Amino acid sequence: MLQKTTNIFVAGVGGQGILKFSNLLCEVAMRAGLDVKKSEIHGMAQRGGSVTTHVRFGKKVYSPLIPQGSADFMVSMEHLEAVRHIAFLNPEHGRLIYDPYEIAPPEVYTAQREYPADIEERLAKFAPNRVAVPAFENALKVKNPRAQNVIMLGTLSEFLSFDDALYEEVIRDGFKPKYVDSNIAAFHLGKEFASP
Amino acid sequence: MSNTSNKKFLSGDEAVAQGAWEAGCHIAAAYPGTPSTEILEAVVTYSDIYCEWSTNEKVAYEVALGASMAGARALYASKHVGLNVAADPFFSSAYIGSHGGLVVITADDPSMHSSQNEQDNRYYGIAAKVPVLCPSDSQECKDFTKLAFDISERFNIPVIVRLTTRTSHANGVVTCEDRRSVPIKGYEKKIQKNLILPAFARKLHASLEERMLALKEFSETTDINRIEEGEESVGIIADGVAYTYAREAYPDAWFLKLGMSHPLPEKLVRELASRVKKIFIVEENDPIIETAVKAMGVDCIGKEKVPRVLELNPDRLRKAFFDEETAPLDVGDVPARPPALCPGCTHRPVFAILARLKPIITGDIGCYTLGALPPLNAMDTCVDMGASITVAHGIRKALDLVQDEKQKNRKIVAVIGDSTFFHSGLTGLANVVYNSSPITVIIMDNRITAMTGHQQHPGTGKTLMGADAVEIDPAEVARALGVKYVKVVDPYDYAATKEVLTEAINLDEPAVVITKRACPLYDRSMWKKPYWINEDECNGCKICIQIGCPAISFKAEEKKAYITPVLCTGCSICAQICPKGAIHASEDN
């Protein structure tokens, strides 16, 4: 099927389920018969630092890292983190899928500076193609505060060509039974955010 | 096609474990360290391998070597700097060789994503005369680990498999096979081999040189070193993950892909040189292959184009090959988001107290190193595991000799984590007692190895394989080593902790204070409902902000502090230090 490699850059803050998001996505691509590579920096993931993963799939993938300006998609679970890594997004066709949810970095919560107020303007400049997904907010609504990542996966899925059944299968295999239903619901909720 | 059950999506670390299992490995020993930790965490899922968290890397290495002497297939794993700790037995083991296969996994960290340096452990292969395998992805992590056991037994030598962060923590599709059943050969007394007295060692060194010559021949013929034909008259010699970047950056080049970079297959290098006009050497960090190729008199381009500092990637290589630079994007000012002590961290109150007492604080390695960051700024030094106690002793001895009264009277406190204390704090503490210096050692006992993701250690009462174990008590250890002043406090009791620390620091003898409470991420049972700040009582003094808790922020317009409920663990430290009593527990706690 896909000849060209698809590059997806995932960003957020430690604790937001970025690694889980990437694992689910990779599993879907692998079960669809593609070669898949993923690279992540998670040494400090639990301590609230920036976390990123590179996900790549296609017929044959060599490098586990996405070159600058070549991500077809960037998924960011936090507002500022979207700006931080935006150079990875393909400036022509790349699409940013982001949660405008804001988590204060240390300089902000220690009252040394304010959280930047102009993030939307910067995103408008660097990512004209973008979809805002209020995933965190809605995760609280579906009573699974940790489902932010799966909501975002639902949104992303609308732009990829894998069957929903495959995502559902991977979600079913990827969570403890008591969390499966709420995550499948979160996945479908996410799909609704793809078209404004 | 790939959803058959023998294909798995594995990280390089998991693939090493799978490879060890398939190779019939019997024993695995390690001390945690990013990015190698997940190797043993994966090994423990295979019930037919005995595995353990050893107290430190030297211990782990000797455990693996002992198992090899008994004829078992044994695996050692650590991060790059771990092999420094294990260097002494590692060098000797090259002389001794293997009985059962002995495989040494070192996970290097170019770019220092979570390390204090980016040393290149391929040098260990050269220095100790041991072959080095460099896998480029997860499939090779598995295959090379298996091959390493065979090489080790065939050539009577330990074998290094060098991973880097981008192989350890990168996932790829791996074809898995069954476990080979390899019998443990059993122990035989052989002092000429296993007891390196000088008389025996002289012979062993000569034999080691011969073994390396045989390995050089192997390196020429093994299929993990191979020439891949290209379209253009440019050749690239690459090892490890750098090969995958180069493949992507220069798809039309010829390649000499090195799966075994030491000993170098010189004939293959010459063959490549005869096919192309220009050769690039692509290797992360130091010019090890490059130096060897240049010594052969073969012209090549290396570190003058390919960066030596920080990890490589396809962008950096495109620049090296074609002078094509991807212009950096100016996205404006983005506040940094470094890791920080978590809400509820048991280390925070200790640093908040030390920040007020202002001693010289020698630090160590673990989550608590983050106490060095603002706003706490409560650490002066960090060198390597165990160095808090020994460096403090050295500073004390030097300041004792100084005339200046102010310097002489400085108090010195060493802070060390519980896992680090068992790793390499014991010998330092014995030295403090033996060569008597009145320093205070704070053992920050959060009941687990937190930094690397909550591994058990000798103080926790559990082993890696889940068995109950003797729970070694650091207080008893300190007393047994001869420390008279040993006190245990709960760091969530701010006043009591402050009192004990103040007393200890002002003593004229070695003191040990153990701040004991479990890491709140490890034991969530102690979490309480979020605290809240009564805005009418808050006067905006920011004392609570000064402890750097991610759950507390400050509203600039109102000049009031505020607690984010989803982040607060209810540790109550902010409430204990608020001079206005404005911070309150939730009613329904």
Ligand SMILES: Cc1ncc(C[n+]2csc(CCOP(=O)(O)OP(=O)(O)O)c2C)c(N)n1
């Ligand atoms: C020689 C060496 N081995 C391993 C590591 C990786 N490492 C860094 S800190 C740490 C353990 C810290 O545990 P502990 O002392 O209990 O402190 P905590 O993180 O729990 O606060 C480890 C294993 C290292 N930096 N150096």
